[in-house]
Amino acid sequence: MMRRTVTLRKSLHALIAAPLLMAAWPAAHAEEAPFISVVTGLAPDDLLNVRAKPSAIGKTEARLAAGASVRNLGCNYIDGHPxxxxxxxxxxxxxxxxxxxxxxxxxxxxxxxxxxxxAVGTDAGATPDAPPPDLTARLGSASQPASPETAPKSAAEIAMQDAYGLALAANGSLQIPCARYVGQPMASCAASVTHKGTDKADVTVTWPDGGSRVISFDAGLPASSDAGSDFRFTREGKLNLIRIGVSERFEIADTVVLGD
Incomplete structure (x- = not known):
C-alpha cells in the first residue's frame, strides 16, 4: 500500500511539472542568435575604424583588424553611403x-x-530631408548642385563621382582625394599631371602639410611611385584606389590621367 502511495505522488508531480517545463522551453529559445559579420576587404596592415556616428569624421571608438567578428545590429544609408x-x-x-x-x-x-x-561637409542646420549637395558644390565650385538621385548609388559609383568631382573642383585646379597617415580621413590634395604619350603619365600629389608624392601610370594604370614603400592598387569602375606603404592612400580617376 505504501509503494502505491509513493508511485501516485511521483506521477502527480510529473503531471504538474510537465506543462510548466513545456511552457518555459519556448521562452528560453525565443531569443534569436545575434547577426555576426566579419571584418574584411582591408588593405594589408590596415584597421577598420568603428566610429561613434556614421560619418568619416565621427569619433573613433575602436579599431578592428581583418577577420574580427562583430555583432551587426543593422545597416542604414547615411548621405548615400551604407x-x-x-x-x-x-x-x-x-x-x-x-x-x-x-x-x-x-x-x-x-x-x-x-x-x-x-553629412560630412554639409551644413548642420540643413533640413534632414534635403538632398546633400554634390562634392563640387561643397568645395565652392560655381556649377549648380546635381539633381538628387532617385535610387541609392553603389559604393563604387559614389567614390567615382566624388573623386572625379574633387579633381575638377576648386576653381579649375586639379585636386584628388588623399590621406597621408593611418586612420586619417580622406582630404584634398593639389595635383598636377605630366603626360608621357597617350597612355603614360606622372601624377604629382602635394600634401597639404608639405612634401609630395609622384605616382606613375603606364598603359593607363597605376604602375609605381617615387616612394620606396610597397605599391598596390585596386579599381572600382574607372577609379583607381592606390595604397603606398602602410598609410598613404589616393583616389585617382581615369579622366585625370587620360583626359576625357
Whole structure:
C-alpha cells in the first residue's frame, strides 16, 4: 500500500511539472542568435575604424583588424553611403562602420537614431530631408548642385563621382582625394599631371602639410611611385584606389590621367 502511495505522488508531480517545463522551453529559445559579420576587404596592415556616428569624421571608438567578428545590429544609408551599427567585444565598443568592410551584411535597418547626423561637409542646420549637395558644390565650385538621385548609388559609383568631382573642383585646379597617415580621413590634395604619350603619365600629389608624392601610370594604370614603400592598387569602375606603404592612400580617376 505504501509503494502505491509513493508511485501516485511521483506521477502527480510529473503531471504538474510537465506543462510548466513545456511552457518555459519556448521562452528560453525565443531569443534569436545575434547577426555576426566579419571584418574584411582591408588593405594589408590596415584597421577598420568603428566610429561613434556614421560619418568619416565621427569619433573613433575602436579599431578592428581583418577577420574580427562583430555583432551587426543593422545597416542604414547615411548621405548615400551604407553604414552598419556594430558591437565588438574585443575591444569592447559600439559604433558604426562602413558596410563595404563587413560580410555578411545584416538586411535589417537601425532605427532612425542616426537620421540627424549631418553629412560630412554639409551644413548642420540643413533640413534632414534635403538632398546633400554634390562634392563640387561643397568645395565652392560655381556649377549648380546635381539633381538628387532617385535610387541609392553603389559604393563604387559614389567614390567615382566624388573623386572625379574633387579633381575638377576648386576653381579649375586639379585636386584628388588623399590621406597621408593611418586612420586619417580622406582630404584634398593639389595635383598636377605630366603626360608621357597617350597612355603614360606622372601624377604629382602635394600634401597639404608639405612634401609630395609622384605616382606613375603606364598603359593607363597605376604602375609605381617615387616612394620606396610597397605599391598596390585596386579599381572600382574607372577609379583607381592606390595604397603606398602602410598609410598613404589616393583616389585617382581615369579622366585625370587620360583626359576625357
Amino acid at each position: 553604414w552598419c551599427k556594430v558591437e565588438s567585444d574585443n575591444p569592447k565598443a559600439t559604433g558604426w562602420a562602413p558596410a563595404r568592410y563587413l560580410v555578411p551584411l545584416n538586411p535589417a535597418t537601425v532605427p532612425d537614431e542616426a537620421a540627424d547626423v549631418p
